[in-house]
Amino acid sequence: MSSGGSTALKLNNILIFGLKLLVSAGSLYIVFSKNDMHQVGVTLTRIGPAAFLTASAMYIVSLLGATFRWKLLLPERFTLRRLFSLYMIGSFFSSFLPGVIGGDAVKAYYLNKDAKKLSLTLASIFMDRYLGYVALIGLGMLAFPFSLGLISGSPYKWAMPAIFGSFVIGSFLFFGLRLGKRFRVVSEFYEYFALLKDRKDVIVKAVLISVFIQIMSFGAVSLLAFAMGEHIPVKMVFLFLPIVSTITTLPISISGIGVRESVFVLLFGLIGVTSEAATALSLAWFFSSFVGSLPGLAFYIRHANKPEVKNS
Template identity: 30%
Template sequence: MKLRLKETMVSATHRSMAKAWQFGLKLTVSIALLALLLSRTDLHAIGALFRSLHIPIFFGSILLYLVAQLLSTIRWNCLLQAEKIHLPFWRLILLYYEGMFFNLMLPTAIGGDLIRGYQVSRLTKRREASMASILVERLSGFVALAIIACIAIVPAYARVSDPLIVWLTAGSAAGMVALIASLLSDRLQALFFRLLHGVGLGRFHDTVHRLYEAVQQYWTHRSTLLLALGLSLVLQSLVITIFYLISLALNLSVPFGYFFLFVPLMSVVSMLPISIAGLGLREGSAVYLFTKVGLDAAGALSLSLLWFAVTALCSGLGGIVFLVGHSQHRMDR
C-alpha cells in the first residue's frame, strides 16, 4: 500500500514538472516571437498609434466582445438543452466567464473548457454529455471560421494572391472535414483507438469511447446543430467586426472585407499549441497578412495587441467571478 502511494506521488510530481516545463517552453516561444516582431517594427510608430487611440470606439469594441460572449453562452445552452441538461442561464454565463479566464491563464488553450465541463458535470452528474456539449460548441465555431474564410478568399484573392494563404484556408477547411469525419466514422474511430493503445494510453479507452458516444448523440439533434452553426456564424462575424472596430480606433484604413479572411486565418494559426494563448503567433500572422493589403507592420502589430488587450480585460471578469464564487464556497463550508 505504501509502495503504491509512493508511486502515485512520484507520478503526480512528474506530471506537475512536465506541465511546468510545457508552460515555460510556451512562455519562451511567446516572448521570443514578440521580441522578434518588436525588434523589426518601428516602436515610435506603435507609440504614436496608441497615443491617437479613439477611446470611445475602443470601449465600443469591448462592449461588443461582451455581447459576443453572451451569444456564445446562448449557443452552449442550446446544446446542453438538446441533451436534457437544464441549468439557470445566469449560472452558465458565470461558468462561461470563468472558462474565458482560465483559457487565458492556464498553459493549455482548452484549460477553461475543461473547467467548464467539470463544473457542469459536478452539477448534473453527466460528465460525458457535459464535455461533449463543449466539444460540439467549439467544433461549430471552427466550422464557422472555415466557412467564412473559404467564402472571403474568393473576392480577396485578387489583391492577396499568396499561395500560402490559399493553402492555409484550404487546409483549415480540410482539417474541419477530417475532424468531423473522425467523429462520425466507425473505421476512423477504431484507428484512433488503436493509436491510443499504441502510444500507451489504452487506460483512457473507456473514457474516450464514452465521450465519442456522447458527441455522436448530437448527430440526432440536427436542428440544434444547425442552430449552433448559425449562431457560430453570427458570433464569428461579431469577432471580425470587433477587429475592424479596433482598426478604426487606431485610425487604420483597411477595407472591412479583408477582415473576413484574415481574422479566421489568424485564429487558426493561434490555435497551434506552442505559445501562451496564441500570443506571438497571432501577432506574427497579423503582420504577415495585413501587410499584404498595404498596412505597415506597426499597424498590424498594434491591431493584434489591442485585440489581446480586449480579450484579457473581458477575461479578467471571469477571474473576479471565480474568486467571488470560491470565497462563497469556502463560506458555505
C-alpha cells in the same frame, strides 16, 4: 500513480510550459525588435476609449451568444445565468493565467459539479468549440474567392483552403471512423454525438449563433482598425482572422501570445498594412478581450464563496 510518476508528470508539464513561454517570448521579441515601438504606441492611442470599450463590449456580447449555443448543446436544463457565469470565469482565467489554467478546464470543473457526468461535460464543451470553428472557417472560405485579387501573388493565399481541407479530413477521421471508441470516455462522447445528430434543428441554431459570434469578433477587429485610421477591407478580415485563430490555437505558445502578433504582421502585411499598424491592431484586439474578461473575476469570487446547487 506513484510519487515518481507524479513527479515526472509535473516536470513534463513544467518543461512544456517553459517551451511555450520561450516561443511566446521569442516571437514577441522578434516582432518588437523589428518594429518602431514608439509608432506602435502612437497608433494605439488613436483608437480612443470609445472604440476600445465598444470592442470589449462586443467581446462580452459574443460570450453571451456562446452561452446560448452551449445551452442548446446541453441535455440538462442549466440556466443561462449559470452558463454565462461559467463562460466569463473561463474567459477570465484564459486571460489572466494564460497557459496555466485553461478556460475550458475551468468551465468543465464547475459544470461537472452539477452534471455529475464528466463525459457529458467534456462532450458539450468540445461540440461548443467544434461548431464555433465550423462557423469560423466557413466564413473564411466564403471570403476566400472574393479576396484572391488582393493576395494572388502570395503563396499564403492557399492557407485558408489548406486549413479547411485539414478540418474536413480531421472531422471525417473523428466522427466517421469513430477513432478511440474502445475507450469508455470516448465511447460516451460518441453516444452524445449520436443523440445530437438526430436534433438537426439544434445543430442549425448552434451554427447560426456561431456565425453571429464570429461576426462580432470580426466586427471588433474592423472597428479597432478603423479607429486606428487603417481602412482594411472587411473581406480580408474575414479571410485572415480564421487563419490567425487557427494558428494561435495550436499548443505551441502561451495562449497564442507572440504568435498572434507575428501572424498579424505577416498576413495584413500582404495587403499593405505596415508592421507597426498590424502589431498595434493585434495588441488592441488582445487587450480589448482582456478588459472584456474582467467581469469574470466577480463571477469567480461569487462561485468560490457560494455552495454549488444543482439545477433542475
